[in-house]
Amino acid sequence: MPKLKIRKSAKKRYKLIKNRKFIRKRAFKGHLLEKKSKKQKRNLGTNIIVSTSDTKQIRRMLVC
Structure with a gap:
């Protein structure tokens, strides 16, 4: 089986x-x-936690 790539x-x-x-x-x-607005741009600059329903797909893409 070939090596899984991320x-x-x-x-x-x-x-x-x-x-x-x-x-x-x-x-x-x-x-x-x-x-x-300045407020909107400031809030868009922050990071957000990915929803739990998407973590399984992301974990598969990153092979971890």
């Missing part, structure tokens, strides 16, 4: 923290920032 795109997007949870960046912070 998905590089998932490795760049998710980070494993304690309690076997993943964190990710929020969306909508890449462009068109002129029309967004």
